[in-house]
Amino acid sequence: MAVRHQYHFRQSKTGLQARDVAVLIEKTAELPILSVPLEKIQELDEPYWDTGEVRLTARAVADHTRLINNCDLSFPVILCSEGRLMDSMHRVCKTILLGHQTVKAVQFPHYIPPDYTDVKPEQLPY
Numbered sequence: 001m002a003v004r005h006q007y008h009f010r011q012s013k014t015g016l017q018a019r020d021v022a023v024l025i026e027k028t029a030e031l032p033i034l035s036v037p038l039e040k041i042q043e044l045d046e047p048y049w050d051t052g053e054v055r056l057t058a059r060a061v062a063d064h065t066r067l068i069n070n071c072d073l074s075f076p077v078i079l080c081s082e083g084r085l086m087d088s089m090h091r092v093c094k095t096i097l098l099g100h101q102t103v104k105a106v107q108f109p110h111y112i113p114p115d116y117t118d119v120k121p122e123q124l125p126y
Contacts, residue, residue, distance in 0.1 A: 005126045007115075008078075008086040015118030021087045023115060024078050031106040033076050038103060041092055043085045068093045079107040086112075 007018040038044065056064075071090045078086040085092065086108075095103045116124060 006087075007121065007124060009121065010084075010114075012114075012117070016120070017114035018116040018119055018121070018124055019086065019112065020115045021078075024086055024112070027112065028076075028078055028106040028108070031108070034105050034107060035102045036077075036079070036105040036107075038092070038096060038101060040083060041085055041103070042083070043089065044092065044096075048089055064090070064093075068097070073098075073104070076104040076106045079105050080112065081108045081110050083107065 006021045008021055008024065010017050010019075067090045071088065071094055073091055073094060075088075075091070077088050077091050080086050092103055
């Protein structure tokens with residue numbers, strides 16, 4: 001199964017920041033894998049897929065459900081140096097659905113600069 005090209009987005013004072021998830025994965029290759037309690041994943045109780053421009057339809061929920069069902073939990077999620085999720089909410093959701101209390105994660109020890117700043121998602125290369 002091919003992995004779709006994706007970005008981690010975060011709002012900042014300088015506009016929307018985007019980090020290429022494939023690059024993030026490469027940068028985490030040597031980081032230790034941690035067991036992180038799900039209660040520490042702040043994004044679970046925040047609007048995550050709501051950009052303000054797109055509202056989730058039933059079809060969009062079904063698409064996300066398919067991604068959740070198909071994700072591979074053998075790969076850790078990626079956390080920034082502040083402990084916030086950079087990749088993959090789908091794996092976090094699958095972990096919850098399976099009744100686990102923790103998720104495998106890697107965490108950057110320092111700030112990772114964005115690959116793009118002040119961009120719109122549709123302007124990025126996919």
